[in-house]
Amino acid sequence: MTRDELLVIAAAAAVFVIINIIMWTIIIRKERRARGKAAAQESSAAEAISSVPDSAVAEGFELIDNIVIVHTADRII
Amino acid sequence: MDYITACDTDIGITKKINQDSVCIKTAKTATGKAALVLVCDGMGGLSKGELASAEVVRSFAEWFDAELPFELPEWDWKTAARNVISRLRRLNAVLMDYGAHNRLQLGTTATGLIAVNKGFMTFHVGDSRIYRISDKLSQITDDHTFVNRAVKMGKMTPEEALTDPRRNALVQCIGVTGEVAPEVRLGTFENNTNFMICSDGFRHVLTDKEIFEELSPEKTPDRSAMKKQLRKLIETVKSRNENDNITAALFRAEL
Numbered sequence: 001m002t003r004d005e006l007l008v009i010a011a012a013a014a015v016f017v018i019i020n021i022i023m024w025t026i027i028i029r030k031e032r033r034a035r036g037k038a039a040a041q042e043s044s045a046a047e048a049i050s051s052v053p054d055s056a057v058a059e060g061f062e063l064i065d066n067i068v069i070v071h072t073a074d075r076i077i
Numbered sequence: 078m079d080y081i082t083a084c085d086t087d088i089g090i091t092k093k094i095n096q097d098s099v100c101i102k103t104a105k106t107a108t109g110k111a112a113l114v115l116v117c118d119g120m121g122g123l124s125k126g127e128l129a130s131a132e133v134v135r136s137f138a139e140w141f142d143a144e145l146p147f148e149l150p151e152w153d154w155k156t157a158a159r160n161v162i163s164r165l166r167r168l169n170a171v172l173m174d175y176g177a178h179n180r181l182q183l184g185t186t187a188t189g190l191i192a193v194n195k196g197f198m199t200f201h202v203g204d205s206r207i208y209r210i211s212d213k214l215s216q217i218t219d220d221h222t223f224v225n226r227a228v229k230m231g232k233m234t235p236e237e238a239l240t241d242p243r244r245n246a247l248v249q250c251i252g253v254t255g256e257v258a259p260e261v262r263l264g265t266f267e268n269n270t271n272f273m274i275c276s277d278g279f280r281h282v283l284t285d286k287e288i289f290e291e292l293s294p295e296k297t298p299d300r301s302a303m304k305k306q307l308r309k310l311i312e313t314v315k316s317r318n319e320n321d322n323i324t325a326a327l328f329r330a331e332l
Contacts, residue, residue: 051139056146060107067101068138069086070131071094076175077132 080112080192083303084326087311089278091320096126097276098134098185099324102141108149108194113141114328115189118205118276120250129172129185129252136168137189152193158261161191161200165251165259172252184253188218188274190328192266197330199272201260203250206280210271214289219260221249245277266330269294274328278321282314292327303327 052063080103088095096119103112117133119126148157165187176183186203199207201218209215219225223246227233238244249257271294280288290296291310297303311323 051142052146053143056143059146060105061146061149062105063102063142064080064105065082065101065103065112067084067099068134069084069100070098070134071096071127072125072131074125074128075132075135076128076171077136 078110078194079331080110080328081297081300081303081331082112082114082326082328083297083300083307084114084116084324085304085307085311086324087315087322089319089322090315092322094127095322096120096130096185097278097322097324098127098130099326100134100138100189101326101328102138104141104145106146106149108152110192110194111141111145111149112192112328113137113145113189114192114272114274114326115187116205116274116276116324116326117188117251118186118203118278118322118324120184120186120247125181125183126185129183132172133165133168133185133187133251136164140164149193154196154198154263157191157193158198158200158263161198162259162261165200165202166257169251169254169257173255176252182253184247184250186247186276187251187259190272190274192328192330195266195330195332197264197266197272199260199262199264202257203247204245205274205276208273208275208288208292210273210289210292210294211267211269214285217262221247221260223248266332268332270329271297272328273325275325276322278319278323279311279314279325281321282317282319283310287313294329297327297329 082101084099084101086097086099098117100115115134115137117130119130186205188201188205188207191198204220204222206216207218209217223243224238224241226248228235228238271292273292291306297306307325314323
């Protein structure tokens with residue numbers, strides 16, 4: 001193998017390594033950004049959501065079990 | 078008559094976020110008993126699947142508290158079914174709109190049971206499941222997955238479906254697909270019959286035999302036994318390296 005051929009192979013390998021580094025940097029940045037958007041798991045909560053109106057209680061509506069488990073405090077609605 | 082219920086959820090062994098949500102509500106009313114049991118499996122990778130499932134659960138939970146008491150005096154199952162379908166379609170539009178505005182794709186399954194006295198309605202979108210467990214185990218919901226549809230159309234065998242790379246792809250769920258056609262069924266409770274609602278993470282690595290044996294009415298005589306059996310199966314699922322979140326709820330009407 002000539003010196004020139006070796007140089008070409010070395011250059012191709014270097015380009016391949018550089019492309020990989022750039023690609024993985026972009027992927028990791030995107031994942032970090034997406035993870036930042038997701039709610040922190042510390043905000044997990046078993047919410048005791050109960051909004052039974054007084055008028056319903058007066059008519060005999062009584063909650064017995066009231067389990068609402070969600071894993072974010074964020075709201076859309 | 079009494080309703081006995083329990084639920085459990087676990088983040089699992091791989092994921093950093095539990096995107097499942099679950100709700101159990103029961104109430105004593107002037108006209109008898111009422112209950113809501115709902116499991117939602119949020120999806121969207123890192124894009125707020127837990128928010129999608131939480132919104133659906135909160136919406137139904139708020140309906141149970143604030144609207145159901147006033148619907149009960151003139152309760153009609155056909156009207157109730159129409160209202161549930163409308164609610165699911167409304168939630169689908171809200172989540173799609175939120176996703177579009179925030180450049181996110183978020184979605185959730187929604188599988189639940191509404192009980193009023195001896196009658197019940199199941200509603201379902203996605204690949205969570207409802208099983209009826211009496212002297213045998215029967216799945217009473219259809220998986221809204223690509224492979225299940227292909228099997229039904231004769232384009233794929235059940236064996237091929239088990240290993241197909243698209244086996245987790247949904248044909249509909251809340252927040253992702255433009256149109257949703259919820260599956261709704263009405264029924265009447267029978268004695269010694271449990272209903273189990275679960276996310277796919279709960280059932281992937283369990284056999285039908287295991288689910289039947291561990292969650293039969295005989296093995297779950299009361300709430301604490303229900304909780305214990307659900308936790309036992311969740312630990313089994315984790316020991317078998319399931320990588321999804323794991324959620325299940327159990328319900329029985331004692332007539």
